Amino acid sequence: MKVGKPYHHQNLRGALLAAALDLIRQKGGSNGFTLREVARRAGVSHTAPYRHFRDKDDLLGAIAGEGFLRLAALLRAAVAKDWYPVRRLRNAALAYVEFALDQPDQYRVMFSVDLDGELPCSAKPAAQAFFEAVVALVGACSQFGPMRAGDSLSAARIVCAQVHGIAELAVRGRFGFKSRKECVQLATIAIEALEVGTGWS
Numbered sequence: 001m002k003v004g005k006p007y008h009h010q011n012l013r014g015a016l017l018a019a020a021l022d023l024i025r026q027k028g029g030s031n032g033f034t035l036r037e038v039a040r041r042a043g044v045s046h047t048a049p050y051r052h053f054r055d056k057d058d059l060l061g062a063i064a065g066e067g068f069l070r071l072a073a074l075l076r077a078a079v080a081k082d083w084y085p086v087r088r089l090r091n092a093a094l095a096y097v098e099f100a101l102d103q104p105d106q107y108r109v110m111f112s113v114d115l116d117g118e119l120p121c122s123a124k125p126a127a128q129a130f131f132e133a134v135v136a137l138v139g140a141c142s143q144f145g146p147m148r149a150g151d152s153l154s155a156a157r158i159v160c161a162q163v164h165g166i167a168e169l170a171v172r173g174r175f176g177f178k179s180r181k182e183c184v185q186l187a188t189i190a191i192e193a194l195e196v197g198t199g200w201s
Contacts, residue, residue, distance in 0.1 A: 013052045015042040024105045064123035067110040068130045085140035093163045097187040100167035
């Protein structure tokens with residue numbers, strides 16, 4: 001008698017997320033696989049993913065949510081290295097770029113899921129918490145100079161847009177970066193220019 005694949009797994013959710021990321025890495029994106037393939041890669045039955053995810057979009061949302069949580073933890077560690085708000089923001093920006101370089105597949109998923117779609121996305125609370133942390137970092141910098149951007153929210157959006165742009169170009173292999181060091185150096189120059197532009201330094 002043929003024995004089917006196990007339905008249960010010690011850490012089914014974690015195994016499915018890892019298998020999905022492996023497939024995203026292998027196929028170069030999140031469009032070219034199914035939940036059935038994820039189950040097969042994880043070594044479980046084809047119905048097992050539905051114990052945790054309603055569909056593929058829900059699984060991608062979970063990958064994105066885990067990514068925002070990981071990124072937030074890295075930012076907390078980065079800002080803890082200094083007490084001066086402007087340098088703390090700079091450390092956070094560099095941690096952001098380095099995360100994108102270290103985890104390009106998860107990073108792409110984080111910024112491709114629909115956070116405001118018809119169905120709730122599990123990544124939304126983690127993404128919101130991450131952005132609120134950036135707003136708080138930017139707000140702390142305002143004591144060192146006027147916010148020419150207008151307010152903490154606007155300034156945080158500008159910071160995120162600038163740093164995300166560099167990270168996105170680096171992950172996609174644009175701008176002709178020859179090394180990780182070149183990318184981080186450009187991010188440093190960009191955030192320092194932003195500090196001058198906002199009046200913080």
